[in-house]
Every structure is written in C-alpha cells, then in structure tokens.
Amino acid sequence: MKLLHLTFSPRGEQSESTQLSQAIVDRLCCEHTVSQIARRDWAQHATSSIDGAYAHALANAARRTDDMPSSESLAASEMLIRELENADLVVIGTPMHNFTVPASLKTWIDLIVRVNRSFNITPEGKVGTLKDKPVYIAIASGGFFGSERSRQPDFLTPYLKAILATVGLHDLRFFSAQGMALGSEAVQAGKAKAMEDFTKLCSSQASNKLSLHA
C-alpha cells in the first residue's frame, strides 16, 4: 500500500495536527503493509495563491479542454493530483483557522479540484474522477467545535466532506485534538481523545474483518 501524508500547519514539527497525523501514520504502518510513504509539508512550500493563467484556464475549461496554457500552478496541480491518484491511503494533518481550513490547505484544494481533470460537470452535477480511498484527517483546534461544549461554528469538516467528495473521495475519517489553546491539561486530554477515537476505529475495523472471515 502506498500512503500519502500531507500536512498544512505553519508551525512545522511543533504543530499539534502534524504530530497527531504522524501518530496516525505510524499506527497505519503497523496495521497495513505500507510499501511507500510520500510526505508533503505543504504549508512550508505552498505558493500564496493560484496564478492568473491557472484561474483563466479553469474559467474556460468547461468549453475547451486541450489548450490550457502552461503555468506554475497548472504544473503543481498536475503533480498533486497524480500524487493523490497514486496513493492507497491518505493522511491529512490540518489546524482549524478561523473556523475553517488554513490558507495553505485552501490553496492545495484549489490545485487538486480541477474541472475536466479531477472532476467532470455532468447533468447530474459535479462527478469526481479519483478512485475512492480512505482519507484520515487529523485536526487540531485551539477551542472546541462540533459538540455541546463548542462555542464556535465548524466550517472545516463540512467543507472538506463536500469538496473532497467533488473529486471522488467520500471515505473520510476525522480525528480532532481540540482545546489546544486551553492549557496543558486540556492539551493532554484533547490529544488522548483523538487517539482514543482512532484506536476505536481500528478495533471496529479489525472486528469487522474477523467477522467477514468467520
């Protein structure tokens, strides 16, 4: 199995979402025969936004497909889409920024969601061209979201569900270390809860496998 590990925090190795996603990668490597790991710390390399030639090409791509001018963004788009196509498992580490994805993850999305390449427009709506595969998403947030304790909206998880489904990725598994800005006890509790949720998912998958083979 080939695993693709993508991280989007500007905090480098200090990042809680990077550390959580790395813990998930380590566990997945124990449980699957992973032959190859590709790692991309997109926050460190991302261009600040897409270039004009790419935006122009996409705006016109619904009419013409074969004359996209070359651009840095188009080359990056092709490389990132191929990277996703080649992977059997994807692990994403991302912080929550202002209730949603950080700018670096938004730029990555702008590059991988490409009309006539990673999705087609059909009478039924947008249909993804990528083969579905498990995508593990590790989130770190300063406060809480998505529960009774939360005092803020969550535009991050619904957005990722909608946009990744557009390219054909529906099998998303979310894990979140929440309360990372609320002191060391909250940090420990938030990280422990995320790994507990991940362990639960692994155990339920293992027992499903056993019952299939029984």
Ligand SMILES: Cc1cc2nc3c(=O)[nH]c(=O)nc-3n(C[C@H](O)[C@H](O)[C@H](O)COP(=O)(O)O)c2cc1C
């Ligand atoms: C620009 C910015 C915006 C943020 N917005 C939110 C937010 O909306 N909600 C939240 O809970 N935490 C927010 N935080 C806090 C981060 O989510 C938190 O520090 C998290 O642990 C960062 O993950 P990382 O360590 O992987 O970068 C924000 C942090 C930054 C830098």
